[in-house]
Amino acid sequence: MSIDYRKITLDGLxxxxxxxxxxxxxxxxxxVTASVVNSISLGIASTxxxxxxxxxxxxxxxxxxxxVRLPIFVMIIASFVTCIELxxxxxxxxxxxxxxxxxxxxxTNCVIMGRADAFASKNPVSASxxxxxxxxxxxxxxxxxxxxLREALGSGTLFADMHLLFGPVAESWKITLVDDYKGFxxxxxxxxxxxxxxxxxxxxxIIDKRLKERQSANAPIQVKETVSKRVRVTGxxx
Amino acid sequence: MALIRITxxxxxxxxxxxxxxxxxxxxxxxxxxxxxxxxxxxxxxxxLWAAFLALAFEAACIKARKRPLYxxxxxxxxxxxxxLIALALPPFAPWWxxxxxxxxxxxxxxxLYGGIGQNPFNPAMIAYALVLISFPxxxxxxxxxxxxxxxxxxxxxxxxxxxxxxxxxxxxxxAFTSAxxxxxxxxxxxxxxxxxxxxxxxxANVGAWHxxxxxxxxxxxxxxxxxxxxxxxxxxxxxxxxxxxxxFYLIAPDSYADPFFHLTVGGTMLGAFFIATxxxxxxxxxxxxxxxxxxxxxxxxxxxxxxxxxxxxxxSILLMNLAAPFIDQYTQPRTYGHKxxxxxxxxxx
Numbered sequence: 001m002s003i004d005y006r007k008i009t010l011d012g013l014x015x016x017x018x019x020x021x022x023x024x025x026x027x028x029x030x031x032v033t034a035s036v037v038n039s040i041s042l043g044i045a046s047t048x049x050x051x052x053x054x055x056x057x058x059x060x061x062x063x064x065x066x067x068v069r070l071p072i073f074v075m076i077i078a079s080f081v082t083c084i085e086l087x088x089x090x091x092x093x094x095x096x097x098x099x100x101x102x103x104x105x106x107x108t109n110c111v112i113m114g115r116a117d118a119f120a121s122k123n124p125v126s127a128s129x130x131x132x133x134x135x136x137x138x139x140x141x142x143x144x145x146x147x148x149l150r151e152a153l154g155s156g157t158l159f160a161d162m163h164l165l166f167g168p169v170a171e172s173w174k175i176t177l178v179d180d181y182k183g184f185x186x187x188x189x190x191x192x193x194x195x196x197x198x199x200x201x202x203x204x205x206i207i208d209k210r211l212k213e214r215q216s217a218n219a220p221i222q223v224k225e226t227v228s229k230r231v232r233v234t235g236x237x238x
Numbered sequence: 239m240a241l242i243r244i245t246x247x248x249x250x251x252x253x254x255x256x257x258x259x260x261x262x263x264x265x266x267x268x269x270x271x272x273x274x275x276x277x278x279x280x281x282x283x284x285x286l287w288a289a290f291l292a293l294a295f296e297a298a299c300i301k302a303r304k305r306p307l308y309x310x311x312x313x314x315x316x317x318x319x320x321x322l323i324a325l326a327l328p329p330f331a332p333w334w335x336x337x338x339x340x341x342x343x344x345x346x347x348x349x350l351y352g353g354i355g356q357n358p359f360n361p362a363m364i365a366y367a368l369v370l371i372s373f374p375x376x377x378x379x380x381x382x383x384x385x386x387x388x389x390x391x392x393x394x395x396x397x398x399x400x401x402x403x404x405x406x407x408x409x410x411x412x413a414f415t416s417a418x419x420x421x422x423x424x425x426x427x428x429x430x431x432x433x434x435x436x437x438x439x440x441x442a443n444v445g446a447w448h449x450x451x452x453x454x455x456x457x458x459x460x461x462x463x464x465x466x467x468x469x470x471x472x473x474x475x476x477x478x479x480x481x482x483x484x485x486f487y488l489i490a491p492d493s494y495a496d497p498f499f500h501l502t503v504g505g506t507m508l509g510a511f512f513i514a515t516x517x518x519x520x521x522x523x524x525x526x527x528x529x530x531x532x533x534x535x536x537x538x539x540x541x542x543x544x545x546x547x548x549x550x551x552x553x554s555i556l557l558m559n560l561a562a563p564f565i566d567q568y569t570q571p572r573t574y575g576h577k578x579x580x581x582x583x584x585x586x587x
Contacts (some may be wrong), residue, residue: 184338186372195346 003127012134019142019197020204024110028102029143030193034154037161039147040140041095042102045084047136050112052080054120054132061121073116074107081107095164111139142200149196154188156181255354259314261466265457266321266512272453273325276383276446278414279399280329284336285321287403291340292320299349315354319343322362322512326505326552327369329381330415333404335373339365359559360519363552370552382416383446419444419503423495424548430492444503451507458511467515470524474531475510475538476501482539500539505551509534513551519559526562526569533558533565 018024025046033039056076057064064072085103088096096103106112115135120128152158156178163171186192273281296316300307323339343365351357370377394402394414417425417440426434435441462469483497500506505513514520514534521530534554541550 182373184372185374186368189371191368191371 003124005127005130008127008131009134012131012136013138013141017138017142017204018111018114018135019139020201022111022114024114025112025139026197028105028109029139029146030190030197032099032102033143033147033150033193033196034188035151035161036144036147036159037095037165038099039143041088041092041165042099042106043136043140043143045088045103046106046109046111047133047140049077049080049084049106049109050115050136050139051129051132052083053077053112053116054128055125056080057116057120058123058125058128064121069117069121070113073113073121077112077116078107092165098164111135142197145200146193146196149200150187150192152177153184154186154192155183255313255315258466259318261464262461262512263314263318263321265461265466266325266454268453268456269325269450269508270321272450273329276450277329277381278394279396280331280381280403281324283399283403284324284327284329284331287333288320288324288336288340289317291337292316292344295341295344296349299345300353303349303353305353310354313354316344316348319348319362319365322508323365325508326362326366328377328379330379330399330402332376332406335369335376338372339369342368355518357518358562359556360513360516363513363555363559366552367556370547378417378421379415380418380421382414382440383443416440416443418548419447419499420542420548423499424542431495432492444499447503451502454507454511458507461511461515467517468524468527470527471514471520471531471534472510474528475514475535476506476531478532478535479506479538480535482536486539486543494543500542504542504549506538509538509551509555514555514558519562521562521565521569523566523569523571525571526565529565529569530558530562533561 012018016022019026019029028042028046032042053073053076057073081104084106085096088099088103115132119131123131148158151160156176158175158177159173162173163169166173187196270281270285293311293316297307297311300310320340320343323343324336327336327339343361347359347361347364348354348357419441422438422440423431423434426438429437458472461467480497480501483495483500486494487496510531514531521527534551537554537557538550541547541553545553547553
């Protein structure tokens, strides 16, 4: 079976984007994206964990018994999260404090568990690593978009406090969109994240619709459905 | 050949949505007048400004959704939403506050959900809750009922009010603001209710609030008489709020405000007659409406007394809007000739 790397990349970034299509990992997505810097750091952390866990699980996929695969996945993911947590504590301590509980909570991020179960446990190493990285980047892009949207609306700035992540160089990156902005608390609070994510999903649907129209105008290309099973908390898991 | 046989009741003309909305707007008139009388020109200016914005946003959305423009604009629902928002906002709310509120109500809470009749929540209350959470400073800066004192209307004329709303806040204007009675009662420190009544200037002016509430009741009774809504929701809401307030007042009159206070200040009456009765977002059956009203009344008391916000009408109505489909599910009336429906856990056959 040859691996379609292009399809994995496109799925992760667009067609099966974890935040916009699978709607997984909503808890960190909604809670943390109040500013761009938070979004980027959580995105990077999630991507690293996702890639690492996919790699490890894919390497050991033949040895993991099906019956206890989920606890094993959780342990692998948890060890990566611990590494990231310690790393953040060492390198960006302030950011670590801001993100607080959401760093350890990456363990419970359904994107990571979902990809581990649906992809990494069934596919060779190279494909799994690519899938993890692309899913992570797709997730990060949405985090950043949402973070930018909420930061611009909520505090009237963009890229504030970037020095927490990129060092003193980034201190001048802050863009003040409106001087003397009173702040729009709704955008900072979780309800604003829900509305913002809803708008982003709507935007994606519009773009998809336009693309489809253009595609059907030209030669129709059939995109095959992924055969991976989705992680569900309700219903039967076959 | 078919003979058309007409039987009673001989209804001449069904009320259209536009007629109903017009009547409801008309019924807010006493309330608008009372607000203007006590709190100055601000209310009127806000209503006009909000109505203009509502029509503009509505038109833009309908255009974007490629729906017939005139057909939807003439149903008056956008104007009614605007009037309700303007009545709920502080009379000196700055122009952008009204704009944000109307935008949220019309674009997000109404049109994004599919337009008139499709909104699960009351758009005016969504807007109110959103601006209340987002702009606490502006939203708690209620106007003092300065008409009661001395020079009255000359103190702050029409032009001055326009400047205040569109030109920006000046320190000079702080003289015309005060907390609301609910605010005062909520943040009375260690005082008992009786001491608060004696100590507070705001509570001394509570008559203005009573008058405004009475005006809303007049409008509500007019609508009831016109059969725009049934008595179930407002009655259940006011009775439950009154009953709970009486209960706690009898237990500890020092720590809890009296039931009359709860019924006649804040948004209680506006909510009971104009917002909880919204046919789209409330429960459907009469039994359901009673439960819906009881829910709102109890939540108002709970949030006002033990919550973070002094007034709670908007939050209570939104929460019960959320519960309305659930209430409908369990209060579906039995159709004639059918047995009572069996719901919940079914017995094994």
